Amino acid sequence: MRSWASAHRRACVSAFARLAAAPLANLLNITVIGIALALPLGFYVVLANLQGLARDFTPQPEISIFLVPEATATDVRVLELRLKSRSGLAGFRFVPRAQALEQLKSRSGLADVAAGLSGNPLPDAFVVIAGVSDAAALETLRAEFAAWPKVAEAHVDSDWARRLDGLLAVGRYAVLMLAAALALALVAITFNTIRLQILTQRDEIEVAKLIGATDGWIQRPFLYFGGLIGMAGGITAWLLTALALLVFNNQLGALAGLYGVPLKLTHLAWADSLFALLFAAGLGWFGAWLSVRRHLSAHNPS
Amino acid sequence: MTQIVLSSVSKRYPGGHDALANITLTVETGELVFITGHSGAGKSTLLKLMAAIERPTSGSVIVNGQNIGTLRARGIPFLRRNFGLVFQDHKLLFDRNAFENVMLPLDITGYDRRESARRARAALDKVGLLHKEKARPITLSGGEQQRLCIARAIVHRPAVLLADEPTGNLDAEYATEIGTLFSDFNQVGVTVVLATHDAQLAKRLNPRIVNIRGGRLVA
Numbered sequence: 001m002r003s004w005a006s007a008h009r010r011a012c013v014s015a016f017a018r019l020a021a022a023p024l025a026n027l028l029n030i031t032v033i034g035i036a037l038a039l040p041l042g043f044y045v046v047l048a049n050l051q052g053l054a055r056d057f058t059p060q061p062e063i064s065i066f067l068v069p070e071a072t073a074t075d076v077r078v079l080e081l082r083l084k085s086r087s088g089l090a091g092f093r094f095v096p097r098a099q100a101l102e103q104l105k106s107r108s109g110l111a112d113v114a115a116g117l118s119g120n121p122l123p124d125a126f127v128v129i130a131g132v133s134d135a136a137a138l139e140t141l142r143a144e145f146a147a148w149p150k151v152a153e154a155h156v157d158s159d160w161a162r163r164l165d166g167l168l169a170v171g172r173y174a175v176l177m178l179a180a181a182l183a184l185a186l187v188a189i190t191f192n193t194i195r196l197q198i199l200t201q202r203d204e205i206e207v208a209k210l211i212g213a214t215d216g217w218i219q220r221p222f223l224y225f226g227g228l229i230g231m232a233g234g235i236t237a238w239l240l241t242a243l244a245l246l247v248f249n250n251q252l253g254a255l256a257g258l259y260g261v262p263l264k265l266t267h268l269a270w271a272d273s274l275f276a277l278l279f280a281a282g283l284g285w286f287g288a289w290l291s292v293r294r295h296l297s298a299h300n301p302s
Numbered sequence: 303m304t305q306i307v308l309s310s311v312s313k314r315y316p317g318g319h320d321a322l323a324n325i326t327l328t329v330e331t332g333e334l335v336f337i338t339g340h341s342g343a344g345k346s347t348l349l350k351l352m353a354a355i356e357r358p359t360s361g362s363v364i365v366n367g368q369n370i371g372t373l374r375a376r377g378i379p380f381l382r383r384n385f386g387l388v389f390q391d392h393k394l395l396f397d398r399n400a401f402e403n404v405m406l407p408l409d410i411t412g413y414d415r416r417e418s419a420r421r422a423r424a425a426l427d428k429v430g431l432l433h434k435e436k437a438r439p440i441t442l443s444g445g446e447q448q449r450l451c452i453a454r455a456i457v458h459r460p461a462v463l464l465a466d467e468p469t470g471n472l473d474a475e476y477a478t479e480i481g482t483l484f485s486d487f488n489q490v491g492v493t494v495v496l497a498t499h500d501a502q503l504a505k506r507l508n509p510r511i512v513n514i515r516g517g518r519l520v521a
Contacts (some may be wrong), residue, residue: 002476004412006412007412010409027390105457132326165388196455197477203393203395203396204395204397207393207395207406208355208386208406208410209379210393211382211406211407211454211455212379212381212382212383212385212407212410212411213377213379214376214379214380214410215375215379217379217410293321294445
């Protein structure tokens, strides 16, 4: 067990030594990997932020129930009782038509329009907090309300959020595809890097095999090297994304100031960052493994 | 107890060249065996079969009770650790010094680092190169390189030394020195199998001689 651990430690040290032996070439490799990974990582960060934003704006989906214009106070009472007895709702409030008009008037730009109206064209309304959030359940609920007497129509107010969600889902697929393509690039880069290393260390590999080294012993430093390159590339990508966010947030701050809302993109959470780094290291390891498999079998006896 | 038994062994290389034909030979533990013959007679191939560097085309090579013809690839490294290999072209690594070259077999077997260093120095001392442990192989003479190769072959205390033309490129004085080294190892119980076309060397050390010609044993 101790010799196993020390063999791994030695392989790790040897991988670092190989990294230091050709600093420029390895730095270039790491930069290439970093840039390749920064693209999907950056897109992912933007998407994750947009998703968070969408959540903030619609804590819970609401359904607006508009009554027919000729509805009386009794009709309103009846509907109110019916909503109260309907189980499964998170809550509701009544918006009388007069209050709706006041709200319209208080909104900038629409006061003139409201003042020009002869009467109040707005109906009484209930706003129901649905208590469910999936699209199918909301639609069932909306249809139920729409069928009640004295109800003109019912609207699900989370329509735009659902559209945004759909758009984000498409975005996620795009990021996934981009990530897959660039992960392949990372594997190819480490494959080739390790291939070149194997070529320059052909003598050492041959001698080691002749005097009884196992394939595992020979592979180990290359695998560590691949993992190390991948990890360094991942760190580079993370830093590049952080830098981009810093610059972007500066600009975004100015824009958000104009609209009077705080708007700021945040980087990946620590757990996600760690996962991304490990993933990059894993890809590097995998590329190295493929390369070593491919190039070591040539030394077996025939 | 590492005994090497070859039974009706033939080796045909791709392309149809028969390097060895119907060789039957047993090397007992502790023997000093010289395999002699002209270059191209199949001496190297014979050694390669013993160390599982090549597999026989037919017949069986049994080392330590293991059949090399059917040994799985993952078992080969462990079989090879029974051997110390000395090559005509030394196969030293030129990117590291003499000491590090000798350390390689111990690194491979995962030996304790301090114990390894002690053994490596002992091996260098045995071949008279301790004062050159920091030297790069490229700065050593041909004889010194061969001795360094021998130090690397014996550092893990193998049961069998296999040497392919160890004196091939050396003048008579160096050759004697190297021959004496092998004789010394044999004295302490190491089985030595040495391929050479150097008749002088054979005469002095009085080994068992196996002569092959055209891939066949000559009685």
